[in-house]
Amino acid sequence: RLGVELIGSDLDAIDKAEDRELFNQVCESIDLPISQAIACNSMEEVIKAAEELGSWPILIRPAFTLGGLGGGTAFDMGQLVEIATLGLRNSRINQVLIEESILGWQELEYEVMRDTADNATIVCTMENIDPMGVHTGESVVVAPLQSFSDADHQELRDKALALIRELNIKGGCNVQFAFNQFTGEIRVIEVNPRVSRSSALASKATGYPIARMAAKIAVGYTLDELPNPITGEGTTAAFEPTLDYVVVKIPRWPFDKFRTADRTLGTSMKSTGEVMAIGRNFEEAFLKAWASLEQGCPYPRPLTRADESEGEGMAERAHEQLPDSVLVDWLRIATDRRLGALLEAFRRGWSIEKVHEITRITRWFLQRFEHIAQMESDLVNMNIQPSSMDYNTIIRYKSHGFSDAHIADALNGFKPTGWKALPDHCNEENVMLRRHELNVHPRYRMVDSCAAEFAAKTPYYYSTYEPYQDDGIDHVPDLAKRNKQRMVAIGSGPIRIGQGIEFDYGCVHAVMAIRSAGMDAVLINNNPETVSTDFDTSDRLYFDPLTSECVSEILLREKAHGILLQFGGQTAINLAQPIEQRLKHLAGKGAEVQILGTSVDGIDEASDRERFEAFAKKNGLRMPNGSTGTSADDIRKAVDHIGFPVLIRPSYVLGGRGMEILSNEAQLEAYLKEAYLAPDKPLLVDEYLGHATELDVDAASDGEDVLVGAIMEHLEEAGIHSGDSTCFIPAQNISEDMLTKVAEQTKIIGLGLKIKGCFNIQFAIQGDDLYVLEVNPRSSRTVPFVAKSSGLPLAKIAANVTIGIPLSKQTIPKRTSGQICVKAPVFPFIKLRGLDPAPGPEMKSTGEVYGSDTSADIAYLKARLATEVPVASAGGVYLTVRNEDKEALVPVAEELFDLGFTLYATPGTADVLRSSNVEVTTVYRINERKHPDALDLMRRGDISFIVNVPTISGGAVRDGNMMRRLAVELNIPFVTTIRGARMETAAIRALIEKEIIPRKLEVHYDSKFL
Incomplete structure (x- = not known):
């Protein structure tokens, strides 16, 4: 219609791979075995299909969705109807596949690349530790295949290549198989005809840039024409990568924040991110991956009753062993707890057969977990202190991935007081000192994609202690040949609630600034989903855990001159004190490292409540x-x-x-x-400041001057977490005098705390009073939003400051004007059941979207539409608000009625609206258990928008929670503040009456560094 050509895989190939019915037909045409399945487009067809299959459980797979959205496993008709309803609603073509279950089979993935000349290669093979029934994005994944024979691999390889050729896919794709380890049967599960989540993992596991090669193929190159960027001219992209190391990916789940959410893992993703680690054996890679998760302990610690109760500080239960009956449940049901439960079972002496019978996890992996538990037991029984460990013992444990903290705890008998509270003579620090006394340090191997068959040129490294000889392989270039200053930037680790991809943005821009200044930029990170872990982003990339142990060893190996901590979010800031405590030791070993930017004392003054209160009082700043x-x-x-x-x-x-x-x-x-x-x-x-307006300020300081990047106004009032708030640049409802006061106090704080680099301040305005809520002496999650809204590359400017270039010596771009920009949060509620979707002081969003225009209503509308939660344009609006907001609701209700909506409200709200001559229909409260109530109207399709301002009374809390949960499942938009209702209503009017015109960033400024 628009004359645009689709390059790469054509629409027919995409349809055949994504449409479940067409895909099954393709597999049958080339004799590839698939599970018995029936494509359905309605609930009647779903029920009929289930009857035809004749046995439970049944798998539901929606077509054209990401992350298994709307899918699941049903064990009875009630569950089938519930899951299939969600699946049909979320499928872009209203189709689900009702499929026989193959729960317990092994799941495998083949990442395949094919060009227009029919050259095809297997880039990476991956094996899921969790058996079928758990989405591959939720599973622990290992590359390459570990428990399969070469004959089995070759058979699967042939099938993967045959399938990609029959589908006529050009570029990269991911083929998933199920394998019955008892009978040898194979089933094709699905094909993703695109670069996927697994592609990102495969790229980082092998160094093979799948997305780049897919783009080259799409414009006409063939694999044999493209040099392999890992080896340069040594091999082409047609060369199949070979790995002489093991890669382990572990998902990062949000259940540490969402304690009421259903933790069960299934065919729909719940994880927010993932970590990856590389080692010379499975144990080393697995334990390094665990250390990367940042879950409070750098290894899978023994489980106690405190874990069952979910309280972090349940000291009275930390001395009680987790009951065997609970451990069996944690093994049988796939949750985020199962990995820790596996090790706990082997610590208790359970047999491989017993654990396999409960979990259906492949015995090969269970043998590896049992080995880790046995090694722990050996340490516990040694009855020695770290200072008595000999060279061979240390090498044995380090070569199997044991961190210094893990070794110290095991020597101490895993006392339940926690790994940070060990006696002085038996702690992580003393294990490190003994290790260094014996000159035991990690070697750094290069990710080369060819098992050292050809010379690799990529500066992409991982640490290992195995094989360990005095002349062991270390691929890091000779320091004597490098005369540039070496600056180490710390990445942001796995994506989780509160620490998203925004922090990787800061890391990448910091690296760009370091390289532009003529210095060596060294980056440490462990997240395969990020740009920072592309091997050509930095001068050298280390894929390792972001622990004080691993970071210290890299600083030592690099003989680094400086380390940047402020761009990696809280992950990096939390390393400030541990790294500072080791600087003297590192200097004694030849690494004169400085912590660049804000000092550790400055970080502590901003973060420590009593110190910052004293600072605020001294400088005339008001705090709650x-x-x-x-x-x-x-x-x-x-x-x-x-x-x-x-x-x-x-x-x-x-x-x-x-x-x-x-x-x-x-x-x-x-x-x-x-x-x-x-x-x-x-x-x-x-x-708690009620009815206050919250502001976010991002700024940069060099100790002499402060650059205010932007002052952002939150739509929601103070009390809702800033990460979950919709915010505007520039501020829309704040007076010029107040904005001037905010800028002045920002400068007082930046200079007074001696901040060097980025910082973020949260203010609240209540009446005419300005309060300082919080100061974060680091890059914030809003830095990318500020850059794209104002034209100021704040991360680059701040990075320049940290490496010695003051603000006065930098060319600061002219700030843009004339546009209004909106950042809106994106929430994971559809996948996390048991969670109240109402925003509050604890962050719940997993991402954000952006909209800009010359008017606030259109800018907000663009951002809202990008969240993929619909904006209502007709239908019914359900209104229920707390007493103090009823009068403020009246003009909102009047405007919605004027726009043609039918209004429904609970009795109290309806009475206020009628007294203002607003036409409204009264419905029962949910807790009255009379009909119709809000849930009835929603299920009938009568409601297209909800205004629900929660109260704290017990019945209202329950009603609101039930209504908001159903709204999420039915994809009905809702707001929980009057301010939000006003803005949403303005957006609805704009959607109905105005034209939405796309705007490109380049119209406003040079976007090269944004």
Whole structure:
């Protein structure tokens, strides 16, 4: 229609791969075995298909969705109807495949590349540890295949190549198989005719740039014409990668923040990110991957009753062993806890056969987990201190992935007080000192894609202690040949709630600035999904855990001059104190490293409540009344002094983890029951500022001057986490005098804390008063939004400051004007059942989208449409708000009625609207258990938009939660604030009455560094 040619795989190939019915026909035409399955386009067809299959469980696979959205495994008709309803709704062609279950079979993936001349190659093979029934994005994945014979591999390879040729795919694709380890049967599961999540993993596992090669093929190149970027001219892209190492990927789940969510893993993804690690054997790669997860302990620690209760500080239960019955459940049901449960089972002496019978995990992997448990047991029984460990013992454990902290804990008998509270003589530091005394350091091997058959040229490394000889292989270039200053940037680790891809943006731009300044940019990260882990982003890339041990060893090997911590989010900032404590030791070993940017003391002054309160008082800055406490009694006294409602949160966290607004004594006691209280981990208690407007400010300082990047106004009032708020640049409802005051206080804070580089401040405006809520002495998640909205490459500017280029010596681009930009959050509620979708002080969003225009309503509308939650244009609106907001709702309701919507409301809200002559239909509250209520109207399709401002009464909380959950499942938009209702209504009017015109960034500024 528009005269645009689709290059690469054509539409026919995509349809055959994504349409379940067509795909099955293709497989049958070339005699590839598939599971018995029936494509369905309605619920009647789904029920009929289930009857034809005749046995449970049944697998539901929606067509044309990502991450298994809307899919699942049904064990009875009720579950089938529930899952299939969601699947049909989320499929772009309203189609689901009803399929016989092959639960318990092994799942395998082949990443394949094919060109227009029919040259095809297998880029990477991958094996899922979790058996069929768990989405591959939710499974622990190992590359290359570990438990298969070469004959089995060759058979699967032939089938993968035959399938990609029959589908006529040009470029990269991912083929998934199921394998019955008892009978040898094979089933083709699906093909992704595109670059996928697995492609990113395969690219980082092999160094083969799949997306780049797919793009080259799409414009006409053939594989034999393209040089392999890993080996340069040594081989072409047609050369099949060969790995002489093991790669392990572990997903990162959000259940540490979402404790009420259903943790069961199935065919729909719930993880927010993943980590990858490389080792010379499975044990080494697995334990390095675990250390990369940043879950509080750098290894799978023994499980206790404290884990069952889910409270982080359940000290009284930390001494009680997890009951065997609970352990069996954690093994049988796939959840995020199963990995730790596997090791725990072998610590208790359970046999491989017993664990295999419960989990159906391949015996080869179970043997590896048993080996780790046996090695731990040997350490526990040694009865020695780190200073007595001999060279061979240390090498044995380090070559199997044991961190210094893991070794120290095992020597100490895994005391339940936690890995950071070990006695002085038996801790991570002393294991490191003994290791260094014996001159045991990791070697760094290059990811070369050819098992050293050809010379590799890519500066992409991983650490290993095996094989370990004095002349062992170390591929890092000779330091004597390098005369550039070496700056090490710390990446942001796995994507999780509060720490998303925005921080990788900062890392990449910091690296670009370092390289532009003529220095060597060295980057450490462990996330295969990021741009920073592309091997050509930095001068040298180390794919290793972001722990003080691994980072220290790389600083030592590089003889680094500086380390940048402020661009990797809280992951990097949390390394500041541990790295500072090791600087003297590193200097003694020849590495004179400086922590660049804001000093560790400056970071602590900004983050420590008492120190920052003293700073604020000294500089005339206003803060909400607050206090800190390290015991339950401290917290109760603080709340008594401040008065309800209060905002309570841990210190030194990102994404508002553990943050809640408490309104009464019962809520306080429930919070304290689960809270982790310790002298080094105080809780912060603040006065809750109701009806306040929150602002975010991103800025950069060089110690002499401050550059304010942008002042962002939040749509939602203070109390909703900034990461979950919709925000505007420029601010829309703030006076010029107040904006000037905000800028002045930003400069006072930046200069007073001696910040060098990026920082972020959160302010609140209540009436005419300006409050400082929080200062983050690092790059923030809004830095990319600021850059794209203002034209200021703030991350690059701040990175230049950290490496010694002051603001006065930099060319600062002219700030853009004339456009309004909106950042809107994207939430994972559709995949995380059991979670209340209402935003609050703890962050829940997993991403964000952007919209810009010359008017606020269109800019907001563009951002909202990008979230893929529809904007209503007709139908019914359900209204229920707390008493204090009922009058403010009236003009919103009037406008919605004027736009042609039918209004429904609960009795109290309806009475207020009628008294203002607004036509409305009264419906029952859900807890009245009369009909029709909101749930009835939603299920009938009568509701297209909901305004629900929650109250804290028990019945209203339950009603609101049920309604919001159903709204998520039915994809009905809802707002939970009056401000949000006003803006959504303006967007609805814009959708109905105005034209939406796309705008490109280049119209406003040079986007090269944005």
